[in-house]
Amino acid sequence: MSIWEYANPKKFMQTSAWALPWAVGLTVVLLVVGLVWGFFFTPDDYKQGSTVKIIYLHVPSAMMAINAWVMMLVTSLIWIVRRHHVSVLAAKAAAPVGLTFTLIALVTGALWGQPMWGTWWAWDPRLTSFLILTLFYFGYMALWAAVEDPDTAADLTSILCLVGSVFALLSRYAVLFWNQGLHQGASLSLDKEENVSDVFWQPLVICIAGFILLFVTMVLLRTRTEIRSRRLKALLARERVA
């Protein structure tokens, strides 16, 4: 069995129909467990007080805002190289989901920043690159809506996605190579010494898994809608010709 089988819309619809109920169930369980644990059963941080509870929303959404763009980059590259329609439709489907996570990260970041930094916003490298990523999400969706021919739209949005990837990567790594700004370093790292305390880390990991599955569920559902929309257009075109 090859991964390219899923480039067949029929195969994708069959497989996603089977996977969706599992994805929905797991998403709900993980989000409820992670958020209830984090909100109700973890202590305040000795420095940040109760604002530490925002970590369960801010970190997973910021991670997924960047990862969604990376997924769009991979599927756009597949379109450019192999011309598989399902792959570029998955990229199109992921954009509003990624944008939602980006907005959540920005809003929760501002609400967290105000009491901790004394300001809602700062032109910090990570915050600024994140804001530019948000604008790329809007631009990507606007470009899809503006171009009528679907294949031309797919080509143009794929190129835009490649360009926007610079800012997606910058959002992730800005804190490492720009030694300035208010935003702290990574909350989770393979280097154990840099990680948040276990008492926060355990529900945080569950919330991250929940946000990943929420992304997968939404993208599967939206890709199915995009495939149906493509089929509807083809059928209507056939009607017009007949």
Place this chain on the structure above:
Amino acid sequence: MMPELGKYAFAVMGSYAATAVLIAALVGLTLWQSARMKRALAEVEARQEKTDG
């Protein structure tokens, strides 16, 4: 049951409320678009089946 959020209650509750609203909007819009497209496609497929015999 409700944890004591103290002077940061606005920041914490505001974050949870904003996230809930944004996720609810995304899920709601996704389900609405999905249902609308399913219905439209089913109508056209039924019409074409009738025409094709």
